[in-house]
Amino acid sequence: MSKPDETKKERRKINWQSLRSALTLFFGITIFIFVTLQVSHLLEARSRGKKPQEVKVKAEEKSTWSRSEISPLHRIPLMDEFNQKIIPAAPDSPPLSTRYTCAPCHDYERISRGTHFNLKDRPASDRRTEPFVLVEEKSGFQLPISFQNYPGFWSPEKLGLTSWQLVNLFGRNLAGGGLGEPGEKDITPDSRWNVSGKLEINCFGCHNKSYLQDHSEWVKQVMRQNFRWAATAASGLGEVVGMASRLPETWSIIDGPNPDDHEWAVAPQVKYNQNLFDSKNNAVLNLGQPDNNNCLACHTVTARKAASKAEAEMDVHLAAGLRCVDCHRNDLSHEIVRGYEGQELLSSGLKVDEFTCAGCHLGQKPEKGGFGFTGKLGAPRPAHKGIPKVHFERLSCTACHSGLLPQKEPQEVYTARANRLGIFGKAHWTSDYPLIVEPVFVREKDNKIYPERMMWPAFWAEKKGQELIPLKAEEVLKAAPEVFNLKENVSARLSALLPLSSAEFYPALVVADFLFEPNADASLDAKRLEQSPLSGRSGYENFLLVQVRNDEVSSLIPSFDPEEAPAEVEDKIFQILQALKSFSDSREPVFVVGKYYYRVMEGYVEKIEKPGQEAAEPGIFWLSGENFEPLFSDYEIRTLVALGQGPEVLTEEQVQLVLKKLNSQQPERQVVYVASGLVFSLDKNGRLTTFEHPAARPVSWPLAHNVRPAQQALGKNGCTDCHSPSSKVFFGQVRAVSPLKSERGQEKLGADFMDTGHLFQFIFGFTFLGRPYFKLLLAGCVLVMGIIIAAVVLKLASRLAGIDSNSHDKTGEK
Amino acid sequence: MFFGITSVLLIIALNLRLTFGRFLKHLPEPEREISADNFKEYINWIVRWKLSFLRLKTWDRALDYLINWAKKEYPGWAAWVFYGLVLSYAYLALSGFIFAWFVPRGLFGFPLLLHVAAGALYAICLTIILFIKARVYLPDKVAEKASKESSGFYCPFLRKSWPRPYFQAAAFWVFVLAGFLLASSTLGSMLPYFNYPAQIFFFHLHRWSALASVLAACLAIDVMIVE
Structure with a gap:
């Protein structure tokens, strides 16, 4: 070999060596990345299964439960807010105070941190729930308000709403405590707590099993600012007359009745029903675990299309004889198990996972391996036949089982808290506003799809830069009364x-x-x-x-x-x-x-x-x-x-007129109207134009009830319940409903809220038209392959067993 | 996780084993041993081979080779069935394993749609190939063929060559059996007769059958197609 050839070979060898090193490095890095990815997935999966390390103080106090399953008859003295025993026959008897009446046996302070009372300090991880909705129907306001920090929810602080205003606005569905018992710093100049008294926890609202318990009476008393009298009146223990709202700010309960006015500014007074007291002036109370009616007073949701009670559907669990509290349990902490997966209880000793859908119907796997028992409260174990596993990873149970069945468009519903259901009297209390629809299927942060209730905020606002600051309804109404x-x-x-x-x-x-x-x-x-x-x-x-x-x-x-x-x-x-x-x-x-x-x-x-x-x-x-x-x-x-007959209260022409008026009153500011998922404003020529803004986006919150019977679950009729080119789930029109009658409202497809993509869902749905043929084809292939494989296996077996015809031939034994 | 690591290791291990055996087989018989030098040479060889695929020409040659092989083994219209099988299988294996390894969510979206469509083609082609070729890999036929071929598949540990027909038959039947399980598990998960645990079982059956199928395919490429 010549020298140049050797040099060439040597160079090639060197090149190969460096290339080899590079490749080794490349493969090393690839394997490292792969292993790292896999390990990180594993760790993520583990951490998802495990609750994060949390610092929480579980109450270790002695349980107050006697271990008896019955609820005792409560023969107890009623105490007033000065912790004095109430003598029902005495003139000018004060209203009862649950703080002092219930406290000797039940830890009022601990209870007051419970779910229904502690609206301000709920855990940040708490799943969002229905907001309060500030409604002013005439001017077209429907503004979602919540202490929960989620996009689209307006915090009371941001709107400048004080505890006093909140209780007045929404006290009809508050259970007392929390906002109703403000601390010193929450007592604002606009408040009249001294006159109204505090809205203590209304223990009776949930626990009173007397037929006299009346939610409507509670609402009436709260509307009259008779806060300290509300629980007494609603429980039926006494009859309350008078209105604190008409009393002067200087009035105090110590002042007693107003002798000069028996018609208008009548101070609230209680007349106790003495039949409910024993000879020792102890009230005889039938208290126990809440009945469904106690819960439904504030938690009913009804389809608007239901013209009568007879048309309304019932949750399958209630139809089966369960009570709300069978699943939504709580211990003394009154931290309610909401039933969704991943809820974190701060001070309750209950295990949330046992009361989720899966907890009762599938059973939970005990921490140390093995299989848990299913069937809590007689829950049947679902077979979910023919439903691929991905559905259980990407959908909540409620997606298929809860809420109204999907139609071409989500249906309008009334909720007790938003639309004032469950309040009875001469007046018609149920309000058309806010307009809420269900079900809209929304992908949440955990990548699962949930059925949700949705509403589109509507409000008049001042546009400051990119920010929209809601105006007060009074200001808008005053600007353009005609x-x-x-x-x-x-x-x-x-x-x-x-x-x-x-x-x-x-x-x-x-x-x-x-x-x-x-x-x-x-x-x-x-x-x-x-x-x-x-x-x-x-x-x-x-x-x-x-x-x-x-x-x-x-x-x-x-x-x-x-x-x-x-x-x-x-x-x-x-x-x-x-x-x-x-x-x-x-x-x-x-x-x-x-x-x-x-x-x-x-x-x-x-x-x-x-x-x-x-x-x-x-x-x-x-x-x-x-x-x-x-x-x-x-x-x-x-x-x-x-x-016409529609629920809308404003036309575009009216909005244009109001905007012109508002803008002309203060030309330096720009007023807009938010509705139907858009912001309406005037252009330079005074014409109405629209633009998109985060504040106009719809807000939604997951729904859980009513749970439909399994026979009415999505998927019961096959895949095409959801997967078809005309699927109501993916291609249902979600149109913004708002107080404004406009053709310009936001309109989306169901798939938009699920982030699944229209085209993919359309094609995917389309494939289901050919799915039966695909199954037939596959079955044919499987059958043919199976027969051939079976024949070969038999042949092999016969050969191994020595009874193969060919082997016989060879040995000549035939 | 377990499947991801196991599948990667098994596929790499089998391919290393097959290519290493092929490398040794080309060496003179006395040099066919597991040694550091041979391993270094093997690395050189395999890298050179892999790098050659950076050139379009190599792909052309490989494709030509495959087409010629298919025409020889599957005359007439059967060659088209084979091409259908190869194409659908390549997509199924790539989409399935890439998503299983790198995407926590698994296969979804349009790749999933194509996976299902390719699955149908694969099932049909596999059934036809099985119908045509089953008799070739029947036990007696294989034994007869093996008796005529004493060497073929070299085992470096035993320093012995084994008749290739046995490995060809094994690759074929494992591939077919895995295909049968793949099709069955797909069909099973679509039928409204099996509950959630069964769905989980089908899912795992599908994954592991796919792995067995890929391993069988690797073996088949080595012992059937590549001379």
């Missing part, structure tokens, strides 16, 4: 026409396909007419004044010959014209008939010849100069037609 009071104004004018209606009839207005009737709240109720003479017409001349009695509708305006007008008709005309004068606004109300019109002059009705054409039909008009303007303006009729 816009917000449109229905009230129409209602008032209709009410003024009452003298024209026959006995037992009342005036109403037909516009397009709707009948608008004045309601008890001095506003309007709308009904859709099966047949309307004005169907499809919306001009200002296209309204009809009618009179209504139940379902009977007839014309309101009397038809008569003005030359021979009956005196009684003229008297009625006088009455309505007189009543309408208060709404005249520099115009004059007139009644036109034929070639005449009636007007009120100096306390008398006067018939005057009408200039111009003869009126085809009699009617009521405003005389402005020489013009006869209709009783209801074009704008009013247009708005009524637009709003």
